[in-house]
Amino acid sequence: MLLKKSFGRIRWKALVQPWQNVDWWLFVLPVGLTVLGGVMIRSVEMNQGWTDWRQHWITGGVGLFLALAIARWRYDQLMQWRWIIYGITNVSLLAVMFIGRQELGAQRWINIFGFNLQPSEFAKLGIVITIASLLSERPASNIPVVIRTLIITAVPWTFVFLEPNLGTSLVFGAITLGMLYWGNANPGWLLLLLSPLLSAILFNVFLPLWFVWIVLIAIVAWGTLPWYRLGTFAAVVINLISGALGFFLWGLLKDYQKQRLVIFLDPDQDPLGGGYHLIQSRIAIGAGGLWGRGLNHGTQTQLNFIPEQHTDFIFAAIGEELGFIGCFLVLLAFWFICLRLVIIAQNARDNFGSLIGDRRSVNGCIPNNC
Known part of the structure; x- marks a missing residue:
């Protein structure tokens, strides 16, 4: 009888234990x-x-x-699978370009047994695991790590952008910047990464504010970059060029992408x-x-x-x-x-x-x- 009760406790503990945390x-x-x-x-x-x-x-x-x-599973085992996950992510996004189903002017879905799968949604999770694994080993406290992270993200981002899927490509950017921030990147560096895009917008929207923005970027670059003189010069030049290229970059967008960016106003x-x-x-x-x-x-x-x-x-x-x-x-x-x-x-x-x-x-x- 005692053995039966002990066995019952063991079974109950085995059933409840996985849910305790x-x-x-x-x-x-x-x-x-x-x-x-x-x-x-x-x-x-x-x-x-x-x-x-x-x-x-x-x-x-x-x-x-x-x-x-x-x-x-042990969550830390995902670190060992990071490059496999990263490879599957890119292959699935590449497959959309060849066997994907086109709808509403975009080719984003793959039909599998009657279910429409959107690989770009799984790619969000894949890039999170990949970046997290890399930043857990080497925090983004120096410029080379930040650049490496951006290069790794750029590959799936390019595939998503070419579908075209502007919304998800912007989400990729937000994921990358958010993880770099959490991975100990200097917030000033993240602002500098965003600055060319914002400069292109401000140049075509309100020119006086664009001049103020250039001054702000120069101050941020001087105070955060390790090679402050060269870095400040490069940041200012890049923002000047970005502003001048605003019309050209705008022309690269599809009509519906342009509408999505301005029509909400x-x-x-x-x-x-x-x-x-x-x-x-x-x-x-x-x-x-x-x-x-x-x-x-x-x-x-x-x-x-x-x-x-x-x-x-x-x-x-x-x-x-x-x-x-x-x-x-x-x-x-x-x-x-x-x-x-x-x-x-x-x-x-x-x-x-x-x-x-x-x-x-x-x-x-x-x-x-x-």
Whole structure:
């Protein structure tokens, strides 16, 4: 009898132990947002005969299974796989250019057994793991490490930009700058990296502010670069050239990319073209009021006034059908996820765990030994 009780305790301990160090907020909130996303996608597709909501939930279920499986691995083993992950990332992005499916003027998806996969989304995770592994060994406290990180990121970024996918390519830039900052890079260097782009914009928007910007960049370069005289001269020259090349760089962008960059300032200048999405989504969110019109009862969403509302503009459907309260709760959930990740990164016991934001690195435990 005693042996039977002891065996029962061992089985119960083996069942419970893997969950003892789970961050339940980071488990429940993403799952809840995934479920909500499927509900809202189903709502906007009710009158269109589409079934993207089913694929959404299937993909979410597969993702949850993979997340639980990966949680049982030692996260530090990812460091040994960094170049394999990096290679797979680039090969998948390159494959899009040859076998990818084109839609809405962009070639971004690969169809596998009826499911549309977007390799650029997986590439975000791949580049995070690669950069984190490199910066955990050599922090970005010197210029050569920063340059190496930029070169490594430039390869997948180029593939994404050529799809073309301007939004994801900008996300790649944000990921790289964020990880360099967390990897101990001087904030002044990050500002200098951004300066050519900002200089090109300011030169064509407001010339007096562009002159002020050049002076600011000279001050930052003088105070942060190790070879301050040559570095300051180079930074100023690069920004001068970037400003002059603003018109040329603008001409390289696709028409829809140009609209995306400027139309948000005044969508009413093209109400039936590039500004249509923004105007209709604004109407939908405003129509929702405080509590919303109710699930499946939004006029803008159910009558399909908002294009691409099951993907890019799903938040407009949330605003109309769930109201201000629904929008607030969704934004609060995302804010709390970000807060938890920052807290985890701050309290991690090793650099790699901090850079990837792994919960297990906080208490120094690993799977099967937590």
